Amino acid sequence: MGKIELQRPIVFFDLETTGLDIKSSKIVEITFIKYNSNDLEEELTFRINPGIPIPSEATEVHGITDEDVVNKPTFSQYAKDFLNFLEGCDLCAYNGIAYDIPLLKEEFKNSGLEFNIENRYIIDPKIIFFSKEPRDLASAYQKYCGKNLENAHQSLGDTRATKEILLSQIKYYPDIGKSAEDLHSFCNPPKPPNWVDTRGKLIHSNEGIVINFGKKHGGKLLNEVIQIDPSWVDFIIQKSDLDEDVKNAIQEAKKNF
Numbered sequence: 001m002g003k004i005e006l007q008r009p010i011v012f013f014d015l016e017t018t019g020l021d022i023k024s025s026k027i028v029e030i031t032f033i034k035y036n037s038n039d040l041e042e043e044l045t046f047r048i049n050p051g052i053p054i055p056s057e058a059t060e061v062h063g064i065t066d067e068d069v070v071n072k073p074t075f076s077q078y079a080k081d082f083l084n085f086l087e088g089c090d091l092c093a094y095n096g097i098a099y100d101i102p103l104l105k106e107e108f109k110n111s112g113l114e115f116n117i118e119n120r121y122i123i124d125p126k127i128i129f130f131s132k133e134p135r136d137l138a139s140a141y142q143k144y145c146g147k148n149l150e151n152a153h154q155s156l157g158d159t160r161a162t163k164e165i166l167l168s169q170i171k172y173y174p175d176i177g178k179s180a181e182d183l184h185s186f187c188n189p190p191k192p193p194n195w196v197d198t199r200g201k202l203i204h205s206n207e208g209i210v211i212n213f214g215k216k217h218g219g220k221l222l223n224e225v226i227q228i229d230p231s232w233v234d235f236i237i238q239k240s241d242l243d244e245d246v247k248n249a250i251q252e253a254k255k256n257f
Contacts (some may be wrong), residue, residue, distance in 0.1 A: 007200060010090040010123070015100050016062040018054050019200070022102045026050030026220030028064045029076055044085070047072045052219030055193040055203050056210060064195040079111035090121035097124045107217075137161060144168035197245040209253060213242075222250065226257050 004010065016029040034042040049072045051230040059065050100150040101117060108115035133139070140226050141161045145168050151157030170178055176186045196202035199257070201213045202222065209222040217225045217232065226233050233254060238249050 006035075006090075008088055008090060009034050009036045009037075010092055010121075011086055012092045013096075015103060016050060016064060017103065018050050018069075019212060020059050020097065021213050022106060022216070023215040024213050027054055027105060027107055028054060028058075028069055028102070029062065030082075032082075034085070034089065046078060048078065049074050053210065054207065055192075055200065056194050057200055057203075060192065075107045076111040079108060079113050083108065083115065085114075090123065092123040092125070093115065094125045095124065097122060097127065098158075115139060137165075140165050144172060154211075165198055196249050197243060199243060199246070201242060201246045202249055209249070219255070221252065222253050223257060226254055 012033045012035065014031050015027050017025045017027055017177050019025040027227055029045065029047050032043070045068050050070045051074055054066050054069070055065060062223040070089055091101065101122065105115045105117070106211050137158055138152050138161075141147060141149040141164070145161075149157065149161050163187060166183075167178065170183075177183060192200065192203040203209075203210050203212050205221075207221055211217045211222055212218055213226060217229065233250060236242060237251050238252070240247070
């Protein structure tokens with residue numbers, strides 16, 4: 001295993017959250033491992049009350065339920081201590097540049113604090129992984145078929161390569177099955193039963209449909225938002241870039257209200 005050359009401590013961290021939307025998602029668990037040049041490590045893990053319901057599809061990923069965090073402090077209660085712990089440290093998180101760091105900054109912002117990363121080194125192993133192990137068709141052809149892709153980006157060559165890749169994947173991964181039905185099921189897993197739409201932007205709850213996106217109304221009941229902010233509802237239906245099934249569900253709720 002290699003050794004990092006450090007100018008200052010580096011904090012490795014990971015977030016477990018309520019969802020994938022940076023603006024509306026909340027942290028439910030965070031782990032920091034501060035690594036120093038003398039090989040000393042300081043490891044901390046915190047459960048956090050997000051202040052909104054944890055969707056079941058998120059619980060299926062990380063196993064954390066509303067009951068697990070109901071009596072835990074909120075992020076705002078931890079925020080100053082977190083900021084002090086991260087002071088003067090570089091940062092490393094898998095997919096951190098696209099997700100973890102922006103979400104962490106958003107949580108600090110909502111707590112009235114600024115999390116400045118401009119003078120830190122930011123390291124993301126996912127970027128290294130995808131740079132060194134490309135995920136394009138030519139790379140897949142080399143990995144699964146052991147051949148270089150000739151005539152890349154020409155439809156005939158790409159189509160033949162796609163066929164060969166799939167046939168090789170069937171041998172490489174026996175668990176994905178061999179039938180078209182098996183392969184379809186693997187590529188198109190069923191959506192969680194409480195999702196209203198195909199991406200989980202709206203979710204069913206015991207109280208009604210809950211909005212699961214956006215900072216303004218994320219975590220609120222759709223029927224309540226229809227009453228208190230009809231202009232936002234009209235904007236979502238008419239002008240937003242959300243999928244049509246989300247817009248249609250909101251339109252239907254508005255008509256039936």
